[in-house]
Amino acid sequence: xxxxxxxxxxxxxxxxxxxxxxxxxxxxxxxxxxxxxxxxxxxxxxxxxxxxxxxxxxxxxxxxxxxxxxxxxxxxxxxxxxxxxxxxxxxxxxxxxxxxxxxxxxxxxxxxxxxxxxxxxxxxxxxxxxxxxxxxxxxxxxxxxxxxxxxxxxxxxxxxxxxxxxxxxxxxxxxxxxxxxxxxxxxxxxxxxxxxxxxxxxxxxxxxxxxxxxxxxxxxxxxxxxxxxxxxxxxxxxxxxxxxxxxxxxxxxxxxxxxxxxxxxxxxxxxxxxxxxxxx
Amino acid sequence: xxxxxxxxxxxxxxxxxxxxxxxxxxxxxxxxxxxxxxxxxxxxxxxxxxxxxxxxxxxxxxxxxxxxxxxxxxxxxxxxxxxxxxxxxxxxxxxxxxxxxxxxxxxxxxxxxxxxxxxxxxxxxxxxxxxxxxxxxxxxxxxxxxxxxxxxxxxxxxxxxxxxxxxxxxxx
Numbered sequence: 066x067x068x069x070x071x072x073x074x075x076x077x078x079x080x081x082x083x084x085x086x087x088x089x090x091x092x093x094x095x096x097x098x099x100x101x102x103x104x105x106x107x108x109x110x111x112x113x114x115x116x117x118x119x120x121x122x123x124x125x126x127x128x129x130x131x132x133x134x135x136x137x138x139x140x141x142x143x144x145x146x147x148x149x150x151x152x153x154x155x156x157x158x159x160x161x162x163x164x165x166x167x168x169x170x171x172x173x174x175x176x177x178x179x180x181x182x183x184x185x186x187x188x189x190x191x192x193x194x195x196x197x198x199x200x201x202x203x204x205x206x207x208x209x210x211x212x213x214x215x216x217x218x219x220x221x222x223x224x225x226x227x228x229x230x231x232x233x234x235x236x237x238x239x240x241x242x243x244x245x246x247x248x249x250x251x252x253x254x255x256x257x258x259x260x261x262x263x264x265x266x267x268x269x270x271x272x273x274x275x276x277x278x279x280x281x282x283x284x285x286x287x288x289x290x291x292x293x294x295x296x297x298x299x300x301x302x303x304x305x306x307x308x309x310x311x312x313x314x315x316x317x318x319x320x321x322x323x324x325x326x327x328x329x330x331x332x333x334x335x336x337x338x339x340x341x342x343x344x345x
Numbered sequence: 346x347x348x349x350x351x352x353x354x355x356x357x358x359x360x361x362x363x364x365x366x367x368x369x370x371x372x373x374x375x376x377x378x379x380x381x382x383x384x385x386x387x388x389x390x391x392x393x394x395x396x397x398x399x400x401x402x403x404x405x406x407x408x409x410x411x412x413x414x415x416x417x418x419x420x421x422x423x424x425x426x427x428x429x430x431x432x433x434x435x436x437x438x439x440x441x442x443x444x445x446x447x448x449x450x451x452x453x454x455x456x457x458x459x460x461x462x463x464x465x466x467x468x469x470x471x472x473x474x475x476x477x478x479x480x481x482x483x484x485x486x487x488x489x490x491x492x493x494x495x496x497x498x499x500x501x502x503x504x505x506x507x508x509x510x511x512x513x514x515x516x517x
Contacts (some may be wrong), residue, residue, distance in 0.1 A: 080355075083356065084359055084362060085366075086364035088359060088366050089362070089366045092366045092367060092368055095368070096368045096371050098375065100368060100372060100375045101374040101375045101377070101378050102374065103374060103375045104373070104374040105374075105378060105381045105386060106390040107387075107405070107410075175399070257440075258502070277379060310409075310410050311409035311410045311411050312407075312410035312412075315411045315440070318440070319439075
């Protein structure tokens with residue numbers, strides 16, 4: 066009698082089939098228990114553009130007159146006498162005598178048109194326009210001879226000598242707002258690492274969501290220090306756009322070269338402040 | 346002998362079935378979820394599942410919500426013991442061109458279970474040819490730039506040099 070099927074072949078085929086079904090079942094179980102049936106779609110943030118851009122209404126795009134502030138030439142560095150210094154890693158506080166009154170200044174504070182940039186063991190450095198000035202502590206008995214104008218920031222003191230790259234452009238204080246040279250802005254727009262050499266920024270999260278970005282340090286003598294931002298400030302919005310995600314921050318950074326004015330809302334302690342900049 | 350032959354055939358069939366029935370898309374989705382925990386997101390236009398591979402068409406990579414790169418195609422091919430990821434035409438976001446080469450024509454990342462801590466990387470682009478390896482145990486990455494091209498100038502500040510030439514090294 067001739068067999069219709071070769072039983073061995075059939076058996077082998079059947080075994081392979083069972084094996085295939087087993088593997089399929091195995092994967093099915095894995096899929097059901099551990100694997101995700103759907104992927105994660107990235108939702109592009111809508112409305113990435115700033116809420117507003119402040120525009121100049123002057124005709125023909127004439128450059129805004131550079132306010133070199135002749136009004137601020139009022140005082141001389143010689144009117145300021147350094148009485149005491151408190152200097153730690155993150156805080157610099159000095160006591161000065163000005164017009165026969167003593168005043169306590171923190172880094173970034175202004176007196177007689179001079180901005181406190183930093184302090185060493187027995188001296189403090191101030192900046193005004195492009196120049197940096199050094200005042201020695203009055204007790205060091207070198208007061209009269211040691212006041213000197215230092216032409217470049219890099220020569221000022223050991224504290225600011227760490228500044229590695231001299232960037233073209235400056236930040237000028239125009240009273241209610243600050244004027245930032247476009248060349249300075251362009252430099253930082255094209256060299257992101259240079260930003261992080263001068264300023265530290267970290268995210269602030271609240272129940273897992275980014276609330277804003279906080280300043281962890283501002284390098285003394287850097288253009289960022291002249292922008293008026295301080296350690297501990299939290300950046301909340303720029304030109305009306307909330308900075309509540311890395312994407313929002315990065316989008317602003319990417320478009321920074323196209324803006325002419327910038328309004329930054331920061332939170333300093335419990336107070337909310339608005340900082341205004343004009344890009345020139 | 347027959348026994349060995351049977352075991353061998355069973356093994357091969359099992360292996361083949363394992364690869365064939367592997368839920369590649371779901372495995373990829375799981376990988377996507379794991380990456381999302383590290384703030385890395387991949388948004389692809391479409392996914393094509395092959396017999397032994399998975400193709401991601403026009404994926405866009407986001408890190409912390411920031412668009413980092415756009416890729417024409419990623420092909421993931423696995424034989425379980427050996428996995429290859431082939432990346433075709435990766436274009437980095439404009440703003441990152443000072444950190445890394447702007448365009449990578451082809452990149453190949455290979456991983457083998459025989460050396461479980463080693464990942465080999467090869468890439469080719471306008472910057473020349475890159476050869477590198479990542480050590481998962483030491484959590485380090487080294488990329489050697491085998492050619493010195495003009496393109497390298499923009500990222501040279503991030504590179505180091507030894508007797509072999511320019512290289513990039515980092516830990517993760």
